[in-house]
Amino acid sequence: MIDEVDVNGLPTRSVSRRTFIKGVIAAGATASTAGTLFRASGGGLFAATALQGTAERLLTLNVNGQQRRVDVLPNETLAMTLRYKLGLTGTKLGCDRAECGACTVLVDGVNHYGCSILTHAVRGRSVTTVEGLQDPETGALSPVQQAVLEGGGFQCAFCAPGFLMSMTALVTSTPSFTRDEAASALSGNLCRCGDYNKILDCAMRAGELARSV
Amino acid sequence: MATIRDMMPAFELFQPATVEDAVALLAEHGREAWALAGGLDSMDWFKDRIKRPRVVIDLGGIPDLTGIQERGEGLDIGAMTSLSAVAADERVRSRFQLLADAASQVATPQIRNQGTLGGNVSQDTRCWYYRSGWPCYRAGGNTCYASAPQAMNREHCILGASRCVAVNPSDTAPALVALDATMDVRNRRGTRTVAAEDYFVGPAIDITRMTALKPGDLLTSIRVPADWAGARFYFEKVRDRGSWDFALVTVAAAFRTAGGRIDQARVVVNGVAAYPVRLHDVERLVTGAPASEETAQAAGDLAVQGARPLKYNGYKLALMRNLVRRAVRSAA
Numbered sequence: 001m002i003d004e005v006d007v008n009g010l011p012t013r014s015v016s017r018r019t020f021i022k023g024v025i026a027a028g029a030t031a032s033t034a035g036t037l038f039r040a041s042g043g044g045l046f047a048a049t050a051l052q053g054t055a056e057r058l059l060t061l062n063v064n065g066q067q068r069r070v071d072v073l074p075n076e077t078l079a080m081t082l083r084y085k086l087g088l089t090g091t092k093l094g095c096d097r098a099e100c101g102a103c104t105v106l107v108d109g110v111n112h113y114g115c116s117i118l119t120h121a122v123r124g125r126s127v128t129t130v131e132g133l134q135d136p137e138t139g140a141l142s143p144v145q146q147a148v149l150e151g152g153g154f155q156c157a158f159c160a161p162g163f164l165m166s167m168t169a170l171v172t173s174t175p176s177f178t179r180d181e182a183a184s185a186l187s188g189n190l191c192r193c194g195d196y197n198k199i200l201d202c203a204m205r206a207g208e209l210a211r212s213v
Numbered sequence: 214m215a216t217i218r219d220m221m222p223a224f225e226l227f228q229p230a231t232v233e234d235a236v237a238l239l240a241e242h243g244r245e246a247w248a249l250a251g252g253l254d255s256m257d258w259f260k261d262r263i264k265r266p267r268v269v270i271d272l273g274g275i276p277d278l279t280g281i282q283e284r285g286e287g288l289d290i291g292a293m294t295s296l297s298a299v300a301a302d303e304r305v306r307s308r309f310q311l312l313a314d315a316a317s318q319v320a321t322p323q324i325r326n327q328g329t330l331g332g333n334v335s336q337d338t339r340c341w342y343y344r345s346g347w348p349c350y351r352a353g354g355n356t357c358y359a360s361a362p363q364a365m366n367r368e369h370c371i372l373g374a375s376r377c378v379a380v381n382p383s384d385t386a387p388a389l390v391a392l393d394a395t396m397d398v399r400n401r402r403g404t405r406t407v408a409a410e411d412y413f414v415g416p417a418i419d420i421t422r423m424t425a426l427k428p429g430d431l432l433t434s435i436r437v438p439a440d441w442a443g444a445r446f447y448f449e450k451v452r453d454r455g456s457w458d459f460a461l462v463t464v465a466a467a468f469r470t471a472g473g474r475i476d477q478a479r480v481v482v483n484g485v486a487a488y489p490v491r492l493h494d495v496e497r498l499v500t501g502a503p504a505s506e507e508t509a510q511a512a513g514d515l516a517v518q519g520a521r522p523l524k525y526n527g528y529k530l531a532l533m534r535n536l537v538r539r540a541v542r543s544a545a
């Protein structure tokens with residue numbers, strides 16, 4: 001279910017993904033996709049936004065616990081939306097080809113390459129970026145952030161946000177893990193400075209910190 | 214490969230919620246439509262502007278395509294089930310460890326979290342001439358750049374070449390062939406069931422496709438029958454680096470043994486042809502034979518008969534021979 005918020009920030013009704021087929025036109029602002037299957041479930045999503053003229057493109061994304069309203073092209077990747085529409089430039093783009101891990105973000109707590117997932121595919125799911133690791137109320141660092149701060153695990157640190165997200169997925173899904181398990185959990189992130197040993201030290205320390213809270 | 218970091222070219226996106234709607238959309242848009250699963254193969258093509266579908270149909274919102282159902286001892290795996298979910302599933306691990314091993318060695322954790330079993334078996338070849346947009350046979354042209362005299366073809370095929378020398382890159386494909394899996398394929402006219410062995414096609418059958426899927430087809434589920442549940446399995450993937458890498462050669466094998474003798478066998482090798490190669494002759498040779506070093510040696514020798522290396526991939530012959538030997542030895 002997607003909790004829709006209209007343009008004024010007022011919640012409207014929930015729309016189930018199961019009940020509609022969505023057609024999005026990249027170039028146009030037209031609401032109807034001529035000659036294609038198009039079925040809206042009694043208004044809801046479309047009624048709330050049709051007046052805007054970009055009905056199908058206006059999404060509400062759950063990013064770092066906030067509902068963010070954003071105009072998304074059908075061919076836009078999540079990393080693009082986060083960096084260039086939502087200003088969350090902590091997420092890096094290295095290869096843009098699922099080959100480096102710099103763009104790693106969490107979708108429903110699971111690590112994904114932001115460069116290789118369509119933003120439209122994460123509607124109704126919760127996205128976490130490196131900006132969302134800190135406790136929004138107290139400002140406290142997460143166990144992973146604390147461990148990296150203490151251990152100084154990176155050199156240039158371009159790879160750091162991606163590694164922090166994979167570490168977060170690891171410590172939140174696995175209560176205790178070995179160094180080998182940490183290495184395989186982080187094997188989808190590359191570090192060109194080759195700082196792997198210190199990065200693994202941080203992952204192990206993050207595990208300890210997570211267990212102690 | 215040129216890396217372009219701007220937007221992918223535009224397409225029209227559909228996010229159907231049911232299999233029926235997905236099939237209707239695929240039928241309606243025919244050759245202009247592209248089914249999008251995890252997108253990890255698809256998006257490379259789009260970003261490089263080599264394949265430019267007008268319509269993209271995202272299968273991610275169809276609950277019926279995700280999940281693993283039991284069918285007796287067998288399992289029906291929805292095409293959109295992630296590779297991580299396949300690798301972690303207790304039933305897959307206890308009955309068909311071969312498939313769990315294969316799925317857990319694909320690429321990286323992030324790719325397994327998003328990549329699907331259906332996408333993994335339907336992915337296109339990684340021949341870099343083809344993937345860089347060269348107008349080769351597979352792309353509808355009239356030459357193969359990978360077998361030209363100057364070509365770099367260390368990763369290409371040693372078996373089954375027919376003008377094109379590309380290989381199948383999937384890790385789960387040989388495991389599914391070894392397990393006698395079948396694929397359910399749906400289109401507007403109905404559902405057909407294709408044996409895994411026939412799902413993967415070589416260039417002699419269709420030079421522009423890797424699978425039996427035609428425009429309008431939707432792979433809905435992969436069925437692993439009970440036959441090999443709990444058998445002895447051997448999976449080994451050899452690659453240049455321990456993460457992220459496609460296989461150079463992979464072997465997937467299943468055995469039933471009794472008293473040191475092999476009663477039933479499946480031996481499948483990938484990375485050597487455009488399709489996972491089931492070694493029927495080797496299976497016949499080892500069936501009824503003792504699971505001995507002698508059998509293993511003979512199996513390895515037989516496996517590579519007829520193999521024809523290209524300029525830079527002669528090592529694949531030895532690799533394939535030795536992997537088949539190791540598989541047979543594991544039955545002892």
Ligand SMILES: Cc1cc2nc3c(=O)[nH]c(=O)nc-3n(C[C@H](O)[C@H](O)[C@H](O)COP(=O)(O)OP(=O)(O)OC[C@H]3O[C@@H](n4cnc5c(N)ncnc54)[C@H](O)[C@@H]3O)c2cc1C
Pocket residue numbers: 097098099247248249250251252253254255256272292293318319320321324327328329330331332333335336337382383384385426430431432433457458459460
């Ligand atoms: C850097 C990198 C490294 C990789 N390394 C490996 C590796 O070591 N081993 C390995 O096996 N794979 C590897 N892969 C491939 C990876 O496993 C992908 O997940 C897989 O190729 C495609 O799966 P997907 O779900 O992302 O599908 P997509 O990319 O979305 O789809 C792939 C193709 O299958 C078609 N398709 C998908 N699902 C269906 C369906 N249900 N019905 C009809 N057609 C369908 C699509 O139209 C498309 O043509 C790698 C990929 C990358 C990017």
Ligand code: FES
Pocket residue numbers: 092093094095096097098099100101102103104113114115116
């Ligand atoms: S930018 Fe996504 S993996 Fe490199």
Ligand code: FES
Pocket residue numbers: 154155156157158159160190191192193194195
């Ligand atoms: S610290 Fe420089 S890339 Fe990792």
